[in-house]
Amino acid sequence: xxxxxxxxxxxxxxxxxxxxxxxxxxxxxxxxxxxxxxxxxxxxxxxxxxxxxxxxxxxxxxxxxxxxxxxxxxxxxxxxxxxxxxxxxxxxxxxxxxxxxxxxxxxxxxxxxxxxxxxxxxxxxxxxxxxxxxxxxxxxxxxxxxxxxxxxxxxxxxxxxx
Numbered sequence: 001x002x003x004x005x006x007x008x009x010x011x012x013x014x015x016x017x018x019x020x021x022x023x024x025x026x027x028x029x030x031x032x033x034x035x036x037x038x039x040x041x042x043x044x045x046x047x048x049x050x051x052x053x054x055x056x057x058x059x060x061x062x063x064x065x066x067x068x069x070x071x072x073x074x075x076x077x078x079x080x081x082x083x084x085x086x087x088x089x090x091x092x093x094x095x096x097x098x099x100x101x102x103x104x105x106x107x108x109x110x111x112x113x114x115x116x117x118x119x120x121x122x123x124x125x126x127x128x129x130x131x132x133x134x135x136x137x138x139x140x141x142x143x144x145x146x147x148x149x150x151x152x153x154x155x156x157x158x159x160x161x162x
Contacts, residue, residue: 018130018142019154020117028090028116033059035091036084038122038133039066043159050077052157054141062086076100082111084124091116093126137161
């Protein structure tokens with residue numbers, strides 16, 4: 001399943017409907033952690049044949065913390081833990097993946113890092129990853145993933161607020 005979920009792409013020049021990248025030598029837009037406040041809450045949905053769940057804390061201390069888990073047939077498949085932080089007058093989303101036993105996928109001191117590309121009210125575009133508040137009870141995450149055969153595709157995770 002790990003290869004199905006795939007490693008998120010940081011720099012991909014394929015154009016997708018909801019995910020974008022910074023132009024070469026582009027500068028991330030100015031933003032503060034309060035721009036991520038629409039993410040706060042407990043969100044659940046279904047994907048990959050199981051339950052997906054994300055929990056976001058309120059922006060505090062120049063960061064907003066999140067956890068993610070995928071549960072298939074009553075068994076945890078994997079977790080993510082991460083945050084959005086203020087960096088260089090903009091935002092960066094950083095995350096790490098863990099298997100069901102909390103063994104990390106990334107090296108000990110490494111994270112997946114996604115620079116902010118664009119911001120709109122209730123929508124943040126990071127490199128290859130976009131969060132969109134669709135309504136007061138709906139959140140979508142659009143993720144650019146690399147498949148086992150080397151192709152890329154955009155996957156959308158739809159969540160409802162608990």
